[in-house]
Amino acid sequence: MKVRLVDLTLFHRPSGHRHRLPLATFPGYQSGPADSPPNVTWLPLVTAGADASVSIGSLGAADGQAELRIGDLVLRNETSRNPGQRFATVQNLDTGAWLRLALDDRPLNLLLTGDYVIQAVTEREIEDGAPLAEAVTIWTARVGQPKPKRTEIALPIYDSRLDYDTPIQTERYKGTGGYEGPAELKDTLKELPLGHCPMARPTYLGIIDGFHRWSVGGGKPVQDVPRGWSSGVGVAKQSGATPADNAHFTVDLASGIVTTTVKYADFRVEVLGRKFAGVYRRTIGELIAALATGTGLASTVDSAGMDAIPRTVGLFLAAGDSTTHAAAYAKFVGSVPRGGWYVGTAGQLVVTRVxxxxxxxxxxxxxxxxxxxxxxxxxxxxHNPPAKQVVVRCAHNPSPSSSAATDATAADATRWTQEWIEVPSATDAAIAAAWGSSAKVATIKTVLTFSADAAAELPAWVAELSAPxxxxxxxxxxxxxxxxxxxxxxxxxxxxxxxxxxxxxxxxxxxxxxxxxxxxxxxx
CATH class of the missing domain: 2.30.300.10 (Baseplate protein-like domain - beta roll fold)
Known part of the structure; x- marks a missing residue:
């Protein structure tokens, strides 16, 4: 007979500590003296497991987004006549100590008094009577507000990835002038360059100390700003604190502040983006890892399955952009075939190619x-018909102009007016003949920076989409x-x-x- 072991992670408001409450499906479970932890009882108060699911939604598609279904974990809370259920063994996760906790006649009323906040749940499976070391972890998830019923408590369960539905950028301009921006920028989220952004529109801050100042890094360090353009005409980077003329700009890499002698009508730059703890991150796995660990969303990230084949990506969050972690991660992993991210059974963030x-x-x-x-x-x-041709788009220009200045070079004018660089495959004549007009051209929009990376991924995209x-x-x-x-x-x-x-x-x-x-x- 299999038993489900359900460990609730609780935040104890009075002490400020985290506690672990062990519960189980019928008939419960008792660890032995040789187990770790020894002699702990998992009370048989779990009625029904959570009817929830988790999946990567990017197989055969280019979105990398997770698909989630939420369910309830149902716990028994009727009045107990069993003296053994009048006490629970609870572990203080911050000190490691095991505590003996007195329970009410309704044993799980402690979850409803306000002293405890349920933070997470881990479920394992074990054969009744088997050593605890043989328990297999099934899943780890978050828990919503408990829903009390007459004899039960339903706990809404959701995948930990919903924690990532929060904006990446949280810092805002104060609108007090200077480097905090003019009044019209008050409370606007600051811009944020992630990875290698081939063309980004900096935030204009105004005239400060006699020069025009622009921000590309939200006041934080960036790796480099190697190039700039005004209406498609190249503006060269110059060393020093301030530029000599209107054909040059300077940049303070410690703050991402760009300085010019004039206010260009349409100014854009190439940005090698944000440094995380002093290190520039640009590949898919390492960039997601830096974002997730830097904000405390994850403590452990496994990106080996993704960065074994490193690809440079870039995403520029302009001022006011509230893109979430989940949405950005989806763009990153969706830039390569079978890319995906999920939370593993041990709570680690996994970034990989399925x-x-x-x-x-x-x-x-x-x-x-x-x-x-x-x-x-x-x-x-x-299932869609196979693609007869695949086009991978990269090096995104978020705001292409309809025209460039007459003195722009041909290459700069092309880049200025085109939204994407496209890398097409050859048309598969056999698929076109067999499927006729049903066979389509599949266009994959990515955040890859380099056409060489897009070309390297093209065969795998063709394999994925020509034979879904x-x-x-x-x-x-x-x-x-x-x-x-x-x-x-x-x-x-x-x-x-x-x-x-x-x-x-x-x-x-x-x-x-x-x-x-x-x-x-x-x-x-």
Whole structure:
């Protein structure tokens, strides 16, 4: 018999400490003297697991955004006649000490008194009577406000990625003049350059100490501002504090302040962006890691699966831009095929490329004949005809002009008026002949900075979009313990292509179905 161990992480308001409350499904669980921790009781107060799911939504698409479904974790809170449920063993996570906590007749009323705030929940699975070391972590998630009922408490569960739906930039201009900007900038979010931004429009601050000042870094250090343009005409960078004439600009890299002798009608610059703890970050994984750890959203980031093939990206958040972490991460990982980000079972942030099924060793096998699954279910409405051609767009110019000044060079004029640099593949004649007008040209908008990187990713985009993955739901009757996004499993089923068993890659899963199993979202 399998038991679900549910550990609630609670913030104890009176002490300011974090506590851990161990609960379980029936019949509960008792760790042994040789376990770590020893002799701890998980009270059998969990009625139903959370019917929630998490998945990467970028397979066969270029968005990298997460898809989430929220459910409730249901706890028993009826009046107890069992003396063993009048006390709970609670761990103080800040000191490590275990405390014996007296409970009310309704044992979980402590979650409703206001003394505790439920911060997170971790669920593990174990065979009844097995050593605690054999418990397998199923998921870790956040918890919303408890919903009390007559004999139960429902805890809304949501994936930790919703924590990332918060603006990246939080600093605002005061509008008091000088480097805090004019009055019209009061309370406006400051600009923020992330990675290598090929063309950005700086924020004009006004005349300060006799020179025109512009900001590209929100007052924080940047790596470099190597080039500038005015109406498409190049403005050269000059060393020193102030420029000699209107054909040059200077930059203070410690603050990202650009200085000119005139106020250009339309001024833009190339920016090698924000330094994080003194280090310039420009590749997908390291940039996401710097953002997430720098704001406390994550303490551990695993980006090895992404930055094993480093790609330079850039995203300029102009003044007033409230782009969230989640939206920015989606643009970064969506710039490469099968890119995605998610929160792992240990709470770590993972930034990776979801592998193809044949690129990894299967961690488990499911078979309809053996009764470990009821069989694959084809996901309807998720499949488009193959692309006959793929165009990857990069080096974004957010505000292209309709024309450039007559004295602009041909190269500068082209860059000034074009929104993107495009890297196209050859047209696949076989797909065009077979599918006719149904075969489309797939255009991928990325935040890649260099056309060389776009060209390097093009073959993988062609492979992904000319033969889109087939998506299935795989009911896993064992609950799929230990299986998470990016894992590969083997499936044997009585449908074409699976009769002898075939690998599929997991791109999402339910946390726990009401039946006790789980559903894996897989791609072939």
């Amino acid at each position: 592998p193809r099924p044949t690129a990894a060793v299967a961690v488990r096998a499911y078979s309809s004949a053996a009764g470990t699954t009821t069989g694959l279910q084809y996901v309807e409405g998720q 993955p087939t998506l299935y739901e795989l009911p896993a009757l064992d609950g799929a313990p230990g299986i998470w996004i990016g894992d590969t499993v083997t499936v044997e089923d009585d449908i074409a292509g699976f009769a002898d068993g075939a690998p599929v890659v997991v791109y999402g899963r339910t946390i726990a179905d009401r039946t006790g199993g789980a559903t894996l979202y897989v791609a072939r």
